[in-house]
Amino acid sequence: MRISYTECPVCQHKNLxxxxxxxxxxxxxxxxxxxxxxxxxTGFTQNVPDQESIGIYYKSAQYISHTDTxxxxxxxxxxFARNFMLSSKQQLVSQHTGLQxxxxxxxxxxxxxxxxxxxxxxxxxxxxxxDEDAQAFAQKNFGISVFSPPKLSELPEKQFDAITLWHVLxxxxxxxxxxxxxxxxxxxxxxxxxxxxxHQSPDAAHYQAQWAAYDVPRHLWHFSPASLDFLAEKHGFQxxxxxIMPFDPxxxxxxxxxxxxxxxxxxxxxxxxxxxxxxGLANVNRSSSVIYVxxxx
Ligand SMILES: [Zn+2]
Numbered sequence: 638m639r640i641s642y643t644e645c646p647v648c649q650h651k652n653l654x655x656x657x658x659x660x661x662x663x664x665x666x667x668x669x670x671x672x673x674x675x676x677x678x679t680g681f682t683q684n685v686p687d688q689e690s691i692g693i694y695y696k697s698a699q700y701i702s703h704t705d706t707x708x709x710x711x712x713x714x715x716x717f718a719r720n721f722m723l724s725s726k727q728q729l730v731s732q733h734t735g736l737q738x739x740x741x742x743x744x745x746x747x748x749x750x751x752x753x754x755x756x757x758x759x760x761x762x763x764x765x766x767x768d769e770d771a772q773a774f775a776q777k778n779f780g781i782s783v784f785s786p787p788k789l790s791e792l793p794e795k796q797f798d799a800i801t802l803w804h805v806l807x808x809x810x811x812x813x814x815x816x817x818x819x820x821x822x823x824x825x826x827x828x829x830x831x832x833x834x835x836h837q838s839p840d841a842a843h844y845q846a847q848w849a850a851y852d853v854p855r856h857l858w859h860f861s862p863a864s865l866d867f868l869a870e871k872h873g874f875q876x877x878x879x880x881i882m883p884f885d886p887x888x889x890x891x892x893x894x895x896x897x898x899x900x901x902x903x904x905x906x907x908x909x910x911x912x913x914x915x916x917g918l919a920n921v922n923r924s925s926s927v928i929y930v931x932x933x934x
Contacts, residue, residue: 638687645674646681646812647858648867656680656859659851662896664697669853677867680836680859688810694854695768710903714891718884723754726830729880730755730799733828733930739798742822744815745805746783749775756781763797765789789818797822801830804926807856816872820933829874829931832882837861838925840886840893840913849892850885850925862922865929878930885926886913 644651656673657680660666670683686694731737738759746752746764748771756762756779764783766772772783800819809815819829834850835841836859841848851859858864862879869876887910894902894909917924 638690639684640687641684642672642681645677645679647679647864648674648677648871650674650676652676657846657851659846659853660896661694661853662847662849663852664694667854671851671853671859678837678861678863679867682853682857682859685854685857691810691854714884715888718888719750722882722884723751726751726801726803727754727758729928729930730801730828730830731758733830733878734798736798740796742792742797742800744789744800744802744818745808746775747771749779749781749783751801751803752781752783753779763792789822792822794821795824795827798824798827799830800827803830803832804834806831807833807858807860810857812858812868813872816868816874820872820874823933825933827933830928831865831931832926832928833858833860833865834885834889834926835861835922835924838886838913838923839916840890840909840925843909843913844890844893844897847893847896849889849896862927865927869929869931873934874931875934876929876931879921879924880928880930881914881917881921881924882926882928883914886910886917886924889913889925 645653653672653674656671658668658670660668671680672683673680740761741755742763743752744765746766749764752762752764762781764775764781765786765788766783767786775781775783800823806815823829865876887907890910890913891906894906899905913925921927
């Protein structure tokens with residue numbers, strides 16, 4: 638089944654405009670239209686496969702290679718950046734919760750690297766992940782039990798000091814349900830961390846339909862800082878900080894150059910990634926990806 642929207646699925650406004658037509662470069666080669674809502678400044682992928690049928694769009698050797706091979710410069714950079722970011726995320730969680738150890742829920746925990754990092758720092762960790770291979774990887778390599786998404790409804794309320802969604806929210810069909818789970822499961826003084834790409838970044842403007850972070854149809858939602866303001870308000874949260882992700886502009890630019898078929902991919906990617914990083918540093922609302930730190934109102 639496919640899903641088409643006639644009103645904005647984020648804020649319910651009926652005034653939608655066509656935004657871009659993007660190609661799925663990693664799996665199917667299919668085109669998907671993105672519509673845009675000017676009221677909440679969110680884009681969303683139209684005619685998108687529903688939760689039951691989107692699985693095949695995640696099946697790609699390339700998609701897996703980003704998580705586990707170390708071949709090639711792009712993957713080596715990716716591994717360096719991942720280690721840096723794991724440690725920076727851990728510090729961010731400790732800083733904003735004010736805790737050196739506590740309870741953490743990572744939604745969309747993937748292969749479990751972040752959970753492992755937090756567990757090593759003596760946090761009590763719980764992971765939620767839809768992909769069974771990734772669940773098994775976390776169990777086998779880190780001894781961490783990761784649950785399937787329905788488990789979210791079974792967890793008792795207000796038990797987490799921190800909930801994290803690192804580049805996950807844009808993949809979730811039940812967008813408002815995800816926020817409701819976070820609201821229910823977080824302690825009153827708990828902190829929510831959400832990292833998502835920002836289509837209002839200069840690299841998105843530069844690469845247009847070939848901007849790698851559109852990643853249709855896997856990315857259902859294309860957020861901006863205004864989208865996050867709207868969603869936070871709707872679900873009883875407030876944004877207390879926004880932070881850039883310093884490696885994302887490079888990674889996104891390198892992939893975008895590849896999608897363009899650029900002959901100077903690496904150089905052009907490094908150049909445009911550098912410009913995007915500087916613009917993000919100057920104004921976080923223009924950063925390629927943003928980490929939003931939120932607390933309950
Ligand atoms: Zn809207």
